[in-house]
Amino acid sequence: MSFRKAATFITVLLVIMLCLSVCASAHNENTASGTRTLTEPKDEKGVEEVGLFDLESKTVLLNSGYTMPVMGLGTYALDHDTCVDSVKTLLANGGRLIDTAYMYRNEEAVGEGVREAMAEYGIPREDIFVITKIYPNQFHDPEAAIDMALEKLDIGYIDMMLLHHPGTNDVKAYKAMEKYVEQGKIHSLGLSNWYIEELTSFLPQLTITPALVQNEIHPYYQEQEVVPFIQEKGIVVQCWYPLGGRGYTAELLGDEIICAIAEAHGVSSAQVILRWDLQRGVVVIPGSSNPDHIRENLDLFVFELTEEEMEAIAALDRGEKHDWY
Ligand SMILES: NC(=O)c1ccc[n+]([C@@H]2O[C@H](COP(=O)([O-])OP(=O)(O)OC[C@H]3O[C@@H](n4cnc5c(N)ncnc54)[C@H](OP(=O)(O)O)[C@@H]3O)[C@@H](O)[C@H]2O)c1
Numbered sequence: 098m099s100f101r102k103a104a105t106f107i108t109v110l111l112v113i114m115l116c117l118s119v120c121a122s123a124h125n126e127n128t129a130s131g132t133r134t135l136t137e138p139k140d141e142k143g144v145e146e147v148g149l150f151d152l153e154s155k156t157v158l159l160n161s162g163y164t165m166p167v168m169g170l171g172t173y174a175l176d177h178d179t180c181v182d183s184v185k186t187l188l189a190n191g192g193r194l195i196d197t198a199y200m201y202r203n204e205e206a207v208g209e210g211v212r213e214a215m216a217e218y219g220i221p222r223e224d225i226f227v228i229t230k231i232y233p234n235q236f237h238d239p240e241a242a243i244d245m246a247l248e249k250l251d252i253g254y255i256d257m258m259l260l261h262h263p264g265t266n267d268v269k270a271y272k273a274m275e276k277y278v279e280q281g282k283i284h285s286l287g288l289s290n291w292y293i294e295e296l297t298s299f300l301p302q303l304t305i306t307p308a309l310v311q312n313e314i315h316p317y318y319q320e321q322e323v324v325p326f327i328q329e330k331g332i333v334v335q336c337w338y339p340l341g342g343r344g345y346t347a348e349l350l351g352d353e354i355i356c357a358i359a360e361a362h363g364v365s366s367a368q369v370i371l372r373w374d375l376q377r378g379v380v381v382i383p384g385s386s387n388p389d390h391i392r393e394n395l396d397l398f399v400f401e402l403t404e405e406e407m408e409a410i411a412a413l414d415r416g417e418k419h420d421w422y
Contacts, residue, residue, distance in 0.1 A: 147331045150378060152398060157380065159308035160331045161278075161285035163256070165226050167375055168397060169194025171384035174343060177206045179386045184210025186388045188225065189218055192395050196311075196335075196382040197250075198230035198261055199242065204249035211252050226256040228311075228382075230289055231274075233264025239273035247282060259287040259311060262422055263295050268302050275305050287311065289337075290422045293326050300330075311335040313422075314379060315342075315349060316370060319414040328378060335380040340367055342419045343384070354409050362400040365393055372397045373410045 147160045156164040170187040172180050172195065180203040184195055188211070197207045207227060214220055227250065235242035246255060258274050260267055277283040287309035291299065300306065310327045314320050314336035327334050341349035349355070350366040359369045371381045371394060383394045402410075 148328060148333055148378070150375065152375075155398065157333055159285055159333060160306055161308045163226075163284050163308075165257070165285075165309075165333070165380070166192070166194035168192065168371065168381045168395060169196060169226070170391060170394075171337065171382040172197045172203055172207060173201050173337075173384050175201070175203055175206070175384070175386055177203060180206035181210040181213070182388075183386055183391060185214045185217075186391045187395070188214035188220055190392050190395055192391070193220075193224055194226045194228070194380075194382065196228045196337075198232070198259075199235065199246060200230070200232050200261060204229055204246060205251075208250040208252050211250075222253060225252075227252060228257040228259060228287070228309075229255055230259040230261040231270060232261045233267070236260075236264055236266035236270040239266075239270040242270075243273065243277050243283070254281065255283045257285040257287055257309065258283045259289045259309070262290045263299070267299070271299075271303060275303070278305060285309070287335075292320075292323055296327070296330075306330070307332055309333045309335055309380075311337055311382075313338050313342075313418060313420060314374070315339055315419070316352070316355065316373070316410050316413045317341065317349060317415050317417040318419065319411065321411070321414060324377065324379065333380060334378065335382060336374055337382065338419055339371060339374060339381045339383050345419050352413065354413060358402065358406050358409065361406075362402075364396075364400055368393060368397055368400075369402070369410075372400065372402055373407060376402055376407060 147158050150157050150167050155167055157167050158164050169192055170183060175183055184207055187195065195207055197204050211225055211227065215222060229246050229250065231239060231242040231246065260270055274283060274286050278286060285308040286305055287307045289311040291310055310332055312320060312323065315338055324334050340346045355366045355369050359366045371383060374381045375397060385391045385394060
């Protein structure tokens with residue numbers, strides 16, 4: 098081989114080796130952290146990037162590959178009949194996301210509302226997204242807890258199941274939920290009331306990265322550090338008590354800064370707060386038993402808060418938690 102041919106051969110070899118090492122490191126970047134599961138969307142509605150809100154389809158793509166609506170209905174404290182009615186009102190008015198839990202004692206009512214709305218309004222099951230949770234006192238026998246939730250809801254599968262709080266046997270309970278994902282009985286997994294410290298120790302023990310963390314968030318308790326910490330991992334944040342929680346809404350909805358912003362846009366204080374969440378990339382599940390409120394809480398896409406308004410609401414943070422967990 099001439100010197101020239103040998104030099105060309107070595108150059109080509111070096112280029113190939115360089116390409117292979119770049120590809121390998123790119124692959125590692127996607128998988129090594131274990132916090133971002135990159136999968137293809139499983140339906141047609143997904144936006145391109147995990148965690149980014151698509152305000153046109155009003156959905157977010159989860160790291161599980163499923164899309165989830167960015168606003169819905171919370172059902173805490175709703176009794177059976179009120180819960181059925183509220184779920185049906187939500188679905189009749191275009192809402193598709195419902196949050197319940199074993200602890201709310203209304204999973205049957207949510208299932209009933211979903212089944213009736215599917216039959217009466219012709220909504221396909223796959224357009225509806227139901228979240229439920231298992232409670233720490235169920236973690237010792239998670240399979241029984243999951244089977245019970247499936248039975249009570251009676252809607253074929255559970256779109257997302259969360260662990261309601263950290264507690265004894267929470268890793269065991271999460272791993273049981275992972276098995277139900279493999280069987281197709283649960284689609285996506287998540288956590289509730291997990292903060293930076295808890296997430297840091299919990300996440301490395303899991304096979305399936307949670308798709309969502311649901312925590313208390315409202316203008317008086319904003320979690321300004323926790324929210325980006327979770328979002329940077331490709332995990333979607335959802336807020337409970339978006340309006341401050343039952344018994345606390347009057348002060349928040351009457352806040353003079355929020356009222357002034359609401360007046361400027363010709364919307365309600367509740368809409369301003371919920372829109373502020375969406376613009377922070379936080380999914381909202383306001384609780385309501387009032388059909389007018391349920392409709393109002395879905396109507397969040399006709400106005401946009403300015404940067405100054407977002408900052409004015411950010412300045413209302415006073416670290417005021419309205420519940421213990
Ligand atoms: N993971 C957890 O640990 C956890 C804890 C608490 C809650 N959650 C979930 O988060 C959901 C939301 O929390 P939440 O329901 O307790 O509290 P919330 O959404 O902050 O507030 C609910 C209260 O706001 C009122 N409301 C709703 N929309 C309104 C509107 N447009 N204008 C005026 N008032 C309005 C409701 O009254 P009306 O009924 O009259 O509309 C109700 O009194 C719960 O339902 C539950 O699904 C999760």
